[in-house]
Amino acid sequence: MGGPFADVEETLFADKDVLSEEYQPDTILERDDEIEEFRNALSDILFGRNPKNVFLYGKAGVGKTAVTQYMLEALLDEVESRPEADDLHVHSHNCNGDSAFAAVRALVNQLLPPGAEEFPKRGLGLADAFDELYEQMDRTGGTHLVVLDEIDHLDDANDVLYELPRARANGHLQHARVGVIGISNNYGFRQRLSAKVKDSLMEEEISFSTYDAVELRTILQDRAAMALVDDGYDEGAIAKCAAHAAKDSGSARQALDLLRAGAEVAEERGAERVTEHHVEQGRERAQRGRLRDKIEEQTLHGQLVLEAVAHLEDADETPVRSKHVMSTYQSVAADRGEDPLTTLKSIQNHLSDLSMLGFLTRREKNNGRAGGAYFEYELDLDPDVVFQVRSER
Ligand SMILES: Nc1ncnc2c1ncn2[C@@H]1O[C@H](COP(=O)(O)OP(=O)(O)O)[C@@H](O)[C@H]1O
Ligand SMILES: [Mg+2]
Numbered sequence: 001m002g003g004p005f006a007d008v009e010e011t012l013f014a015d016k017d018v019l020s021e022e023y024q025p026d027t028i029l030e031r032d033d034e035i036e037e038f039r040n041a042l043s044d045i046l047f048g049r050n051p052k053n054v055f056l057y058g059k060a061g062v063g064k065t066a067v068t069q070y071m072l073e074a075l076l077d078e079v080e081s082r083p084e085a086d087d088l089h090v091h092s093h094n095c096n097g098d099s100a101f102a103a104v105r106a107l108v109n110q111l112l113p114p115g116a117e118e119f120p121k122r123g124l125g126l127a128d129a130f131d132e133l134y135e136q137m138d139r140t141g142g143t144h145l146v147v148l149d150e151i152d153h154l155d156d157a158n159d160v161l162y163e164l165p166r167a168r169a170n171g172h173l174q175h176a177r178v179g180v181i182g183i184s185n186n187y188g189f190r191q192r193l194s195a196k197v198k199d200s201l202m203e204e205e206i207s208f209s210t211y212d213a214v215e216l217r218t219i220l221q222d223r224a225a226m227a228l229v230d231d232g233y234d235e236g237a238i239a240k241c242a243a244h245a246a247k248d249s250g251s252a253r254q255a256l257d258l259l260r261a262g263a264e265v266a267e268e269r270g271a272e273r274v275t276e277h278h279v280e281q282g283r284e285r286a287q288r289g290r291l292r293d294k295i296e297e298q299t300l301h302g303q304l305v306l307e308a309v310a311h312l313e314d315a316d317e318t319p320v321r322s323k324h325v326m327s328t329y330q331s332v333a334a335d336r337g338e339d340p341l342t343t344l345k346s347i348q349n350h351l352s353d354l355s356m357l358g359f360l361t362r363r364e365k366n367n368g369r370a371g372g373a374y375f376e377y378e379l380d381l382d383p384d385v386v387f388q389v390r391s392e393r
């Protein structure tokens with residue numbers, strides 16, 4: 001007789017992967033203007049000219065990564081049939097939590113010939129990593145597009161962004177051309193860049209706005225038709241996901257998470273169709289995706305401070321004062337190989353921002369006449385969610 005899984009049948013999903021985070025859509029909907037701008041920015045490559053540098057920004061879940069992948073695949077295809085175009089090499093790297101050195105090293109390793117030994121982790125510096133990168137680019141020749149996703153998380157973005165786009169002009173490259181595509185979840189990042197870098201990187205800026213309910217519906221309908229069986233869902237379920245995500249974040253990721261969660265609830269209940277009701281009940285589980293977006297929108301050090309408070313919460317050491325958070329933060333930063341911020345004030349600023357965004361609760365305490373007033377912090381969400389998001393990369 002069957003074990004515990006014998007009765008499990010898939011009834012509602014035709015292809016569940018279509019709703020997963022990793023799925024790369026073949027068609028991009030509702031982003032025609034951005035695609036057009038992107039196309040203009042990249043078109044020099046088709047004629048063997050120096051590529052422009054492109055900077056994309058917008059909140060999490062609005063299609064920056066998906067559109068970039070889509071454009072680059074299309075470009076790689078097109079280059080094949082264009083005699084004037086040089087060979088095109090695309091190197092994508094997610095910068096989450098990286099130092100400039102780690103990012104350049106990762107690019108070098110992508111470019112090394114098969115069988116070559118990886119660039120060493122220790123002992124050499126950023127300048128050595130750049131030398132090797134240029135050597136590998138020149139060895140390969142052609143045009144190199146370097147995609148730095150979530151670039152706002154790069155500890156010292158200025159160094160990389162100053163150096164790379166000028167490599168040819170500065171005589172580091174003789175044969176190869178290089179262009180940089182920077183992607184950021186956070187527009188504030190732009191302000192943190194030096195003026196010299198802004199000039200070079202921001203040749204073309206493409207801003208991605210959040211989606212409204214109508215746009216989200218279009219995106220969801222397309223996905224639902226592939227992911228779920230025919231007649232497996234109510235139009236009302238789609239509308240519900242779209243309306244909720246539009247009101248909350250405008251993120252397609254959140255909308256897709258909601259749909260997946262609703263469909264899972266429906267499937268577990270043995271329902272024939274996903275309804276609005278299932279989506280409502282799936283909302284709780286979909287919170288995780290929403291939180292991930294929100295956490296990813298924070299700066300690197302904001303995330304490290306959040307992680308520190310999560311550790312303290314986990315160890316039952318909250319409510320906690322900023323001084324105590326600071327020492328935990330420093331060990332979290334050290335674990336991840338980051339240079340920690342050194343002033344208590346900067347930690348307090350991050351704590352204050354995180355409280356305002358609803359990640360933490362903050363209470364003012366009074367020590368009586370002797371001590372004066374101070375703040376105590378607690379995590380306002382499940383610490384496991386923070387650990388999960390932070391360890392996913
Ligand atoms: N315009 C769109 N058409 C189809 N799918 C989209 C669109 N925008 C976003 N998505 C989907 O939504 C999710 C989040 O998009 P993503 O590109 O990762 O966002 P970002 O990089 O801006 O955080 C992905 O699963 C992506 O496939
Ligand atoms: Mg992205």
